[in-house]
Amino acid sequence: MTDSRTCHACGHNNRPQARFCAKCGVSLDASQETSSPAANPWPDVDGVRWRRRPGEIAARISPNRLGGDLIVDQGMRAVILRDGAMLEDHGPGRYPLRTGFWARFWSGQQDEDITILLIDSGEISLDFALSDLWTMDPLRLHANCRIAVQVDDPVRFYHNVVKDSPTYTERDLRARIYPELQSAAQAYTAEHSIEQLDQGAAQRNEDFAVDVAERLRQLFAQTGMAFRRVQFFDLRHPRVDELKQVEEDLFLGPVKLEHQRRLFDLYTQEQVLDIAKEEQEAAQFSKRAQIWQTMRRAVLDDRINARTTDEEWTDFVAKTDKEGLLREQDLAEFRRRLQWDEEDEIEARKNLVLMADLQSQFDLKIAELGFAHKLDRRRFAQELEAEEAETRKQRERVAASLEADMEVAALERDLAALKQATRHAADAEDRAEEVRALEHKLDQARLQADDRRRQLLADADLAHTLRKAEHDLEQRFRSEDARLDNTIAKERHELEEEVKLGQAKTQSAIDDLELESIR
Known part of the structure; x- marks a missing residue:
């Protein structure tokens, strides 16, 4: 489904805004996987006993997998089932396969199924992280809860819980109980305000245990489990916790101060x-x-x-x-x-x-x-x-010495500047004549430069006038040449016309003479 979040632990489809799985309680932010959870592994059997992995609470074993005797460890119980019906229930001990102990369970039918169900016979503690619990105020709380359960009816536990799974773990059991426990916790917090929950913190475990036993009675009856107790039920709200921390600091501040004062008084005494x-x-x-x-x-x-x-x-x-x-x-x-x-x-x-x-x-x-x-x-x-005092005096003496050194250095710099100025003054008297001579030369050079500049300007004006006259003369020559060319061309044209007319007249006269001669 594209509009839901699938739990990576149990495969349950949750609403898009959910942060925890509504079925098993696992955080949906930990993984975005949508594949179904892997099947539980087969039990680890070393030939005579079941080697429990961390978190395993039950295992189905066939007698054919046992290489010798069956050893039931302390805290375990072995339930013998034939075709799903319980035959016997045994506690810890060693049960030999090569004696008549196992022979009495076989009826002789070829397709009968003999199963050994090994179950944790003690209390099983399950931790839950419950979220979005609204109080009467309303405030949204988060809770950490631990409950203790125990397998009470092995047959129902086998048929309704373990089923065909080779092993059954605390995670599987937690996923089965979580939705009902979340509902029970929500119903409990909805009936109280945050102040009532805080005042009844000492009795909270017992009160919540009553609600859990009542609301989860049908679930425990169907699964063959028995509810024992609520080990702890801690409610948390970030801002309420901050206020409590402030109250604790305000209380402990004077206490710590008084404790330090007493220690100081005792030390002084x-x-x-x-x-x-x-x-x-x-x-x-x-x-x-x-x-x-x-x-x-x-x-x-x-x-x-x-x-x-x-x-x-x-x-x-x-x-x-x-x-x-x-x-x-x-x-x-x-x-x-x-x-x-x-x-x-x-x-x-x-x-x-x-x-x-x-x-x-x-x-x-x-x-x-x-x-x-x-x-x-x-x-x-x-x-x-x-x-x-000596250190202060020495520091003052050092400061005074530094100030004196700075004053001496300043005076030395002033004296050097004065000497330099004096030397410059003596040099100035010696070079005054040279300066005046140089100034005279500079004035002469400036005058010469001005004369040369004026001469250059005059030469430039003359050159410009000459270039303009040359240009005008060239224009006149070009105009006169053009006029002469036109006159010559016109006269040549007129002459050619006259020649053509004379030739025409001559030809006409020749033609007339030829006609007359013919006549």
Whole structure:
């Protein structure tokens, strides 16, 4: 038909303006082919089992094609039919051909047909792209839908769906269901506005499933299929989707801003806590250094020594280290050194003082490092500001230097021009006489040129007069020659006439004389 669009998948003739096939739902813009779809291929049988290709849901196999046993895979069912009537229905398993299992299906008639129908026994998910769904508003929507079906009656499925096809695919089943599903979707959307459909999005799958089950009941009953559920039913409209995207952006904008602000506040708080922690640790090390200095002075003043009792030691430590900043092992080591023998007291005191000095220096170093770390940040900021200021000053100095260089270059150019002008002036004085001489010569040359031009003009006038006189004289000569030629020609003509007349008279006289002589 020239006024219709033929589907390249199922061969259905659609209206000229259609973009999708009304029978199978395939896009008509994908191909302009008008040939009928190719027949489904024969099932791939490796001798004992059916090797399913992607999308195949059923296959017809003759026992003669099986080279050994029949293996029914998990999720499949095997229906044995004789002349179209179901004999048995078997699930997954291995069925040997060389036993009496197959013999009981043969009745002995020569033309009987034994067929094994292998069917997918699970749920089959089918995707559909539905278009031109009008709402109550009206708005034209597009939908993506997925439904789950299952083969419930193998005999009806065989007689009404598979028929003589060697295999049956999801595409074939989708093409069979599409027109009814499109009609059901149109009826569902026509009863609702876009606002109602949007508000009932959570319940949409269940509501649409009820309509599909009701409107496609007869189709499923005829094909031996059972409708299970609508897995999803998404409605789309370009402008509505754009509005939703704008609403989402408007909602997420403040949320993202608040999230970023909280992250910044948290980051700032963490920095403050880190700085406070560092300052506290530095202060503790500084206090510990002061305590060790106090203990050092106590050793030097002999307020504590090897003879100090435990009570005196405890009292001294309590008064010196009120905050308990010194570690127990450090105090124990310090006390142990105080308890050395008397003969080693001098050396011990030196070592003890040295130990206190080293410990004090260590704690002071830690404190200095802590403060230096804190100061490094400030120093870095100050150095950065100083570097930026120095960069600005350097940039200004470079700009000033460039301006000065430009001024110097301009002055040099002016000076060179002035010198050139001066040289020209000196040359002008030297050549003034030459210029005046040249001007005199030029005036003389101009006068001579004018005289020559006038002479040439006079010569030209004389030549013209002579040529005119010659021309007039030539004309006169030609006129006189012509007049003379005419006169001579006229006289010659008159003379010839007179000669002819005289000859005529003479002849006449001769004739008269001859006549007289004859007489």
